[in-house]
Amino acid sequence: MLDFTEESLKKVLTRYNVALEKEMTPEEAAEELYPKDELIYPIAKAIFEGEEDDVVEGLQAAIDAGKEAITLIDDALMVGMAVVTKLYDDGVIFLPNVMMSADAMLDGIEFCKENSDTAPETKGTVVCHVAEGDVHDIGKNIVTALLRANGFDVVDLGRDCPVDEVVAAVEENKPIMVTGTALMTTTMYAFKEVNDKLVEKGLNVPFACGGGAVNQDFVAQYELGVYGEEAADAPKIADAIIAGSNIATLREAFHKH
The missing domain is CATH 1.10.1240.10 (Methionine synthase domain)
Structure with missing residues (x-):
């Protein structure tokens, strides 16, 4: 007669390592x-x-x-x-x-x-914004929080940020990186305008873009673009820049091939 008591089943599962740890x-x-x-x-x-x-x-x-x-x-x-x-x-x-x-x-x-007379050293400055015409700033807020939590100064330009304001902030703050988020497909094209104006002025800073409307193929079309699939990629990209990565090596590391 088969024994289906709780104790016997427990022994069988243990014996054959079926019981999950x-x-x-x-x-x-x-x-x-x-x-x-x-x-x-x-x-x-x-x-x-x-x-x-x-x-x-x-x-x-x-x-x-x-x-x-x-x-x-x-x-x-x-x-x-x-x-x-x-x-x-x-x-x-x-x-x-x-x-x-x-x-x-x-x-x-x-x-x-x-509680200190000494200012903390920061890793570097990052300019963050939501694309012109887009008021959805949850993604940008997450990016800025994670960057600050990982030791970076953040210049937060807010939502619906005009292209020229982004470029001016880069000129003024000399960041190691710019980030942009967009939720609407109609607004993500502002990123190309930002890219072109930065290039025109010789401000060849990595431009990390992401958000619900953005995909890797779109970001890879322009010279400074680096695609961030999720907000948590932002401090990782920034750390990679500190370690010496350029736009080409950032794409190699963060883009799916």
Whole structure:
């Protein structure tokens, strides 16, 4: 007679390795990545959880223990955000989680600035905008938050930004990169105008474009264009530029072939 009791079935599943291993929760996965330093750990954890008040509380405790406020940006806030980025890249957490963490980190950066006489060093400046004629700025807002959370200064030109205003901002701020987002197909053609005017003025800065209306084939048509499939690509492209990538190598890395 066949034995179909719960215990016997459990043994069969275990014997043939059919039973799935228990998957870690995001919290458990993050726990394995947190730094062990007792002062830095709670800050990194608060960044992951998106708890602004807990981030500030942890920073204050670290400062009271003798840590320099300005050094905590790299030594604690960036470390916490690195945990978030790793888990996002691995598909463990999703964009809303990243946004909450980025907001918490930005609050932490402001707190560190307020408690320090030294301005933090930034990786570089990025000019961000929504295409002229387009008022949909959710994508742009995500891009700017992620760039700031990863140590970049952002010149945010807002939505429905005139082409000439984008070009003027590039002339004035000398950024390492320009980003543009467009949700409507009727507005994405403004990107080509931006590209042509930048080239005309000799401002050969990588122009990372994305959004619901934009695809790789369109962006690749013009000289400065680099396609960003999702908002999280923006800081990765910016980091690649810092590391020495030019437009050709950026396309090689970020475009699908």
